[in-house]
Each structure stands twice: as structure tokens, then as C-alpha cells.
Amino acid sequence: MAKTLAAPAGARRDLGIALLRMMIRIRVLEEGIEKHFLGGEIPGFAHLSIGQEAVAAGTCANLRRDDAIASTHRGHGHTLAKGTSMRGMVAELFARATGICKGKGGSMHIADFSVGMLGANGVVGGGFGLVAGAALSAVQRKTDQVAVCFFGDGATNRGPFHENLNLCAVWNLPAIFVLENNRYASTTSTAETMKIENVAMRAAGYGMPSAIVDGFDGFAVYDAVGDAVERARSGGGPTFVECKTYRARGHYIGDPERYRQKTEVADVMTASDPIVRMQALLGEALSLGEFERVWAEAREEFADAVAFARSSPAPEKDEAFFGAYTGDREPGNPVHDFEARERDEFLPFAPNVGTGSQGSGH
Amino acid sequence: MTATTQQQTGTTVMTNVEAVRTTLHDALVRDDRVLIMGEDVGARGNVFLITKGFLEEFGPERIVDTPLAEASIVGVAIGMAMEGLRPIAEIQFADFIYPAFNQIVGEAAKTRYRSNGDYTCPMVIRTPYGGGVRGALSHSVSIEALFYHVPGLTILAPSTPADIKGLLNAAIECPDPVLFLEHKKTYRSVKGEVPGGYYTIPIGKADVKKAGTDVTVVSYGYNAHQALDAANRLESDGVSVEVIDLRSIRPMDKTTILDSVRKTRKLLIIHEDNKFGGIGAEISAMVAEEALFDLDAPVRRLAGPDVPAMGYALPLEEEFLISTDEMVQAMRDMAKF
Ligand SMILES: Cc1ncc(C[n+]2csc(CCOP(=O)(O)OP(=O)(O)O)c2C)c(N)n1
Ligand SMILES: [Mg+2]
Numbered sequence: 001m002a003k004t005l006a007a008p009a010g011a012r013r014d015l016g017i018a019l020l021r022m023m024i025r026i027r028v029l030e031e032g033i034e035k036h037f038l039g040g041e042i043p044g045f046a047h048l049s050i051g052q053e054a055v056a057a058g059t060c061a062n063l064r065r066d067d068a069i070a071s072t073h074r075g076h077g078h079t080l081a082k083g084t085s086m087r088g089m090v091a092e093l094f095a096r097a098t099g100i101c102k103g104k105g106g107s108m109h110i111a112d113f114s115v116g117m118l119g120a121n122g123v124v125g126g127g128f129g130l131v132a133g134a135a136l137s138a139v140q141r142k143t144d145q146v147a148v149c150f151f152g153d154g155a156t157n158r159g160p161f162h163e164n165l166n167l168c169a170v171w172n173l174p175a176i177f178v179l180e181n182n183r184y185a186s187t188t189s190t191a192e193t194m195k196i197e198n199v200a201m202r203a204a205g206y207g208m209p210s211a212i213v214d215g216f217d218g219f220a221v222y223d224a225v226g227d228a229v230e231r232a233r234s235g236g237g238p239t240f241v242e243c244k245t246y247r248a249r250g251h252y253i254g255d256p257e258r259y260r261q262k263t264e265v266a267d268v269m270t271a272s273d274p275i276v277r278m279q280a281l282l283g284e285a286l287s288l289g290e291f292e293r294v295w296a297e298a299r300e301e302f303a304d305a306v307a308f309a310r311s312s313p314a315p316e317k318d319e320a321f322f323g324a325y326t327g328d329r330e331p332g333n334p335v336h337d338f339e340a341r342e343r344d345e346f347l348p349f350a351p352n353v354g355t356g357s358q359g360s361g362h
Numbered sequence: 363m364t365a366t367t368q369q370q371t372g373t374t375v376m377t378n379v380e381a382v383r384t385t386l387h388d389a390l391v392r393d394d395r396v397l398i399m400g401e402d403v404g405a406r407g408n409v410f411l412i413t414k415g416f417l418e419e420f421g422p423e424r425i426v427d428t429p430l431a432e433a434s435i436v437g438v439a440i441g442m443a444m445e446g447l448r449p450i451a452e453i454q455f456a457d458f459i460y461p462a463f464n465q466i467v468g469e470a471a472k473t474r475y476r477s478n479g480d481y482t483c484p485m486v487i488r489t490p491y492g493g494g495v496r497g498a499l500s501h502s503v504s505i506e507a508l509f510y511h512v513p514g515l516t517i518l519a520p521s522t523p524a525d526i527k528g529l530l531n532a533a534i535e536c537p538d539p540v541l542f543l544e545h546k547k548t549y550r551s552v553k554g555e556v557p558g559g560y561y562t563i564p565i566g567k568a569d570v571k572k573a574g575t576d577v578t579v580v581s582y583g584y585n586a587h588q589a590l591d592a593a594n595r596l597e598s599d600g601v602s603v604e605v606i607d608l609r610s611i612r613p614m615d616k617t618t619i620l621d622s623v624r625k626t627r628k629l630l631i632i633h634e635d636n637k638f639g640g641i642g643a644e645i646s647a648m649v650a651e652e653a654l655f656d657l658d659a660p661v662r663r664l665a666g667p668d669v670p671a672m673g674y675a676l677p678l679e680e681e682f683l684i685s686t687d688e689m690v691q692a693m694r695d696m697a698k699f
Contacts, residue, residue, distance in 0.1 A: 044496035044674060095675035103675030109499045122500025123458060124430055157429035159461065185430050187406035193429035259405045315673070320681035324669045 019218035022057035051248030054274035058221025070127025075120030090305035096312035135173035154185025174232035203240035215243030381523035399426035400452030436462035456491035471514030498674035504635035528563030568615035574604035637665035
């Protein structure tokens with residue numbers, strides 16, 4: 001039976017509490033997103049990572065602000081863990097001008113370059129190339145930055161996964177591939193779309209070292225990614241880390257989840273909820289009072305962010321037309337010749353606007 | 363969602379999404395070479411529940427849940443089509459078709475030409491496209507112009523349930539590859555009568571939705587419905603607008619467009635896809651070549667702005683999309699000329 005481990009002390013204890021705090025912040029954020037989505041304040045599509053928080057928290061705890069990550073369509077946790085502010089995040093989800101992307105992106109497209117977050121991605125597999133490129137840039141600029149790619153099991157059936165694993169391995173790039181194997185790609189069971197149990201086998205095919213970890217255990221993820229980061233920073237090349245995890249909510253908010261039993265979800269979460277797990281791992285090193293305070297602080301932070309979002313304006317409609325080209329806000333820039341604001345202004349032959357140069361057809 | 367098999371006689375009222383569903387269903391029943399492949403088409407029954415229950419009825423060999431691999435969904439469908447089957451490949455959202463671009467442009471479109479007709483590619487690629495559902499950067503795109511340039515491809519974008527049925531049947535029958543575009547905003551918002559029994563609508567034939575004498579409006583997809591609304595509103599003001607729903611984007615129905623333009627002497631083209639290098643550019647060039655001296659006004663295009671995506675916040679999405687009011691205004695301005 002489970003033997004009682006000694007409670008972690010010193011730096012390890014601090015790490016555990018930091019991981020716990022991050023996981024709870026992510027959980028509170030996502031439970032809040034669910035609530036406000038269902039309440040109609042968050043539009044569009046949103047994918048939650050509840051159950052998978054240990055991967056985001058454990059991975060990003062190894063990273064510096066100037067390291068890069070590429071995220072997925074399920075990216076709220078990665079974004080928060082990489083250091084984006086709760087306010088900027090929530091305001092973006094509420095489609096406000098004060099959001100990190102000024103309301104252009106929303107849940108699936110959040111990006112925060114100021115903290116090295118190269119973007120959530122509505123296109124599955126969109127991040128592989130970006131990470132390889134960021135890693136190659138670090139090498140050429142002779143920095144010790146690393147780049148981390150988050151992705152799901154489904155994404156590993158796409159070509160860019162294979163192309164970039166090969167490329168990062170053969171060029172020995174400081175890249176870390178963090179797989180969140182949550183057993184499903186959308187509504188399709190992973191067992192039906194691949195013949196192998198451990199995707200990490202695929203890394204071996206490209207000559208890349210790999211680790212397989214319990215993705216519910218924040219320490220385990222932290223340690224495995226920590227080794228990978230150390231290897232990458234010291235010129236040892238890329239690593240593949242497969243985190244065995246589980247998505248406790250539907251593929252998207254509103255998913256009727258006909259493809260799995262409710263009991264399956266309950267069983268996994270009862271046994272493995274990463275927050276409960278971390279609380280247990282910390283044992284006596286964390287009092288119940290401290291644990292509850294972490295939750296209370298996260299809830300306060302989230303409530304503040306919601307208030308901030310609600311009091312923020314929506315973006316100006318004209319913002320739709322800007323940002324496609326450098327300098328496109330400057331009058332007279334040639335991009336204006338073919339940009340579509342014309343739609344509103346172009347009435348050359350309206351009777352009271354005519355300049356006399358038209359109308360020769362009459 | 364309603365019954366899967368449509369009655370043979372009489373008409374049934376259904377939505378666009380139901381029309382896609384019943385037409386696919388009846389094709390599977392009619393022809394055992396027909397099969398459907400794509401992501402989440404099996405147990406889930408497609409994101410919009412179009413294939414719900416098909417897996418149970420037709421089995422996993424004909425309702426194929428694929429891995430997440432668009433290039434291969436299309437690539438495999440091409441191979442099956444070359445070797446005697448009639449695959450209908452689904453790209454879950456049009457925004458995800460780009461990995462398959464190489465297969466579509468490099469293989470499917472060239473198969474007949476390079477084999478001098480010995481091999482054909484009787485394949486349909488279906489995909490929901492278009493915005494207005496807050497899908498932002500990656501669930502809102504229009505892709506027709508990207509494929510429009512490619513000889514060998516047929517591109518259809520019907521806007522009503524009856525046209526969906528007739529053209530989807532025609533696409534499945536067609537010996538060449540067809541890109542079949544379904545505007546997702548019309549899926550549940552558009553309803554109409556659909557004749558019973560099997561029928562096809564000829565590919566390359568536009569539909570004059572409303573006859574008029576003052577301005578010709580050419581559109582397709584969701585915009586075609588708005589254009590018709592706008593034209594009807596103007597009727598009481600004495601402005602007579604002829605509304606053409608293209609239905610087939612490539613081949614283009616030159617005859618219907620030119621006949622109309624020669625009558626009204628004014629042409630307004632409306633599409634949600636970006637303006638620059640869009641479908642409207644080709645239509646206006648065609649009209650300039652064939653009927654310039656029949657025009658009384660410059661051709662006008664009302665189209666999506668030239669920015670790479672629709673924003674997420676409502677004002678950004680609305681500003682990208684063309685409102686019916688804008689259409690009314692444009693039609694009125696043209697008529698005054
Ligand atoms: C290229 C592409 N194809 C399809 C989709 C639709 N889609 C969104 S998420 C998803 C499943 C992704 O599975 P996985 O990579 O395992 O990530 P998870 O959802 O489990 O986090 C699919 C099919 C997409 N967004 N992009
Ligand atoms: Mg998955």
C-alpha cells in the first residue's frame with residue numbers, strides 16, 4: 001500500500017507550494033471561464049484543461065521569461081503559467097480592448113510575446129515549427145534560451161510533428177516537446193488513431209531522448225522537464241516529455257461527451273486530480289489553512305480580473321482594419337490602396353459626391 | 363436532428379445542415395462506393411452532427427474516423443477515388459484545409475489532365491466555411507479564392523437546402539474533384555423546401571433569385587440571403603434589383619451574369635471573402651472583357667476587408683462582415699447612378 005513519504009522541506013517544499021498555487025490559479029480561471037461562457041459573457045469556443053494543470057505548472061516553473069513556449073487550442077494554463085497576467089487574460093476572453101490581444105484573439109488565439117508566449121493555436125500542430133525556429137534562433141544568437149512546445153496526442157498524427165522532431169534532433173536544437181497525452185483528440189479516442197501506447201516511441205525514431213511521466217504529478221513533470229531544460233541549455237539538444245494526463249471536461253465547453261462514460265471521468269479525477277495529488281504530496285508541509293488561503297487568493301485574483309474586464313470597453317470597430325501590414329495606420333501608406341475601409345468610403349458615382357470625372361456613361 | 367432518409371415524393375422543409383445530412387445519408391444508401399472520412403465523423407457524428415448515427419448504420423468501413431491529419435484525409439481520398447470508390451472527405455473547418463493544399467492542388471486537380479482522362483478523381487471535399495459565429499482567427503475563414511485559381515477543381519457554394527441537395531448529388535456524381543463549401547452560418551439559420559427523390563442541379567449554373575431591372579447583384583453563400591433581403595427591402599422604394607446566387611463558383615455561369623448585366627447595365631458583386639484577388643475580381647474582369655460598353659456604372663465590389671482574419675470581439679467581427687444595411691446602401695447608390 002501507499003507508504004507515507006516524508007513531507008518535502010526547504011526548496012522542495014517551496015517548489016511544491018508554487019506549483020500548487022499555479023495549478024489552483026489555472027483551475028479557478030478555467031472554472032470561471034466555464035461559468036462565464038455558459039452565462040454568455042464569453043463568446044466563441046473555449047477548451048478547458050481541467051485535470052491537466054500539473055503539466056503547464058510543472059513545465060513553466062523551469063522556464064525563464066525569455067524562454068519561448070508555443071501553446072495549443074487548450075492554452076489557458078500554459079499562458080498563465082508562463083506569466084501572463086490574470087487581468088489581461090480574462091479581459092481577452094471577455095473580448096475587451098484591454099485584453100492581451102485587444103480582443104482580436106480570444107481563448108484559442110491568445111498570445112503574449114512579452115512573456116515568451118508565442119500563441120495558443122486554433123490550428124492543431126501550428127506550434128511545432130515555431131518552436132524549432134525559436135530554438136534555432138537561440139543557437140544562432142548564442143543565448144541559452146530554450147523553446148518549449150506544448151501539444152496533444154492528436155497533434156502527433158500530423159506531419160509538422162514528425163518534420164520538426166526530426167529537424168530539432170538532427171540540428172541538436174534547444175527544444176523541449178511536452179506532450180499532454182489526455183487519451184482523446186477531440187471526441188475520438190487516441191487508441192483508435194494510433195497503434196502505440198507511448199507516443200514517446202516516436203521520439204526514438206528521430207534519435208531524440210524521451211521521458212514518460214505521470215502528468216498528474218506536478219513534481220514529476222517539473223523534474224522531467226527540468227532535466228530536459230538543463231540538457232537544452234547546455235547544448236545537449238532536444239528532449240521529448242510525454243505526460244500521461246486526462247481532460248476532465250468536455251473537448252470544448254458544451255461538449256455532450258457521448259464518446260466516454262461519466263464514470264471514467266469521475267474515476268480518473270478521484271484517483272488523480274493534480275491539485276489533490278499535490279496537496280497529498282506536500283502532506284504536513286502545508287497546513288489546511290495555508291491551502292485554503294491559496295484558493296481564496298486565486299478566487300480574489302480572478303474576481304478582480306472579471307471586474308476589470310467588465311469595466312473595460314470593447315475594441316473600436318475600426319481596429320478590424322489595422323494590423324495586417326507595417327505602417328498601415330499611417331495615412332497614405334500604399335496598403336490603403338487595397339484595404340477595405342474603402343468599402344465605406346468608395347462611392348465615386350453617388351450623385352452628391354461625384355467630381356465630374358465620372359458619369360460619362362450617361 | 364430530423365429523420366435521415368428523405369421521402370421520395372412531395373417536399374420537405376429543412377435547414378441547410380439537415381439538407382447536407384439527408385443528402386449524404388441517401389448517397390450512402392444509394393451507392394456503396396460512397397464513403398465518408400474525416401475527424402470525429404464517427405462516434406461523434408461530425409461537429410455539427412451531420413453524420414450522427416451513420417457509423418451505426420453504415421459501419422466503420424464507410425464512416426471512417428481518421429487521425430488528425432488533413433493532408434492524409436485528402437490524400438487517401440484521392441487514392442480511393444482513383445481506384446474505384448467515391449470518397450467524401452470532410453475537413454472539419456475550412457481553416458484546417460491548408461495542410462491538404464498540396465494534395466488538392468498538386469494531385470487531385472491534375473489527375474485527369476496528366477493521365478489524359480485515363481484516371482479521374484471523383485472525390486468531394488466538404489467543409490464548413492465563413493464567419494459570424496465568433497470563431498475568430500481560425501474558425502471563420504473563407505477559402506474559395508485560394509482554390510479558385512486552380513484549373514481542374516470545381517468549387518460549389520450553394521446557399522439553400524434545395525440547392526445543397528441538388529449540387530451535393532451532382533458533386534458526388536461528378537467524375538472530377540469538387541470542393542463543396544457550406545457556409546456555417548446558414549447551417550441552422552436557413553430553412554427551405556426540398557423536393558423529394560433523387561435529383562441533381564447542373565454544376566456551373568447560377569440561380570436568379572429575384573428578377574430586377576436596375577442593378578445586378580451577384581453573390582453566394584450567406585451573403586446571397588442578405589442580398590435578397592436587401593433587394594426586397596428596396597422594392598417598395600421603387601428600386602428593382604436582380605439577385606443572382608452563383609451556387610457554382612468555378613465553373614462560373616458567365617451567361618446568366620452577362621444576360622443580367624446587359625439588362626440592368628450595373629453590377630454589384632458581394633462576397634464575405636477578402637476583396638483583393640477575390641471571386642469578385644474575376645467576375646468584374648470577365649464583365650469588363652465581355653460587356654464593358656453595356657455598363658452604365660463602374661462595377662462595384664462589396665467584400666471582406668483585406669486583413670488576414672476576422673477578430674474575436676463583436677465589433678471586429680461585425681466590421682469584417684457585410685451587413686444587410688450596407689448592401690441596401692450600395693444597391694441604392696448604384697441604382698441612382
Ligand atoms: C489542423 C486542425 N485540424 C483539426 C482541428 C479541430 N480540432 C481542434 S482540437 C482537435 C483535437 C486535438 O487533439 P489533441 O491534439 O489530442 O489535443 P486535446 O484537444 O486533447 O488537448 C481537433 C480535431 C484543428 N483545430 N486543427
Ligand atoms: Mg488529446
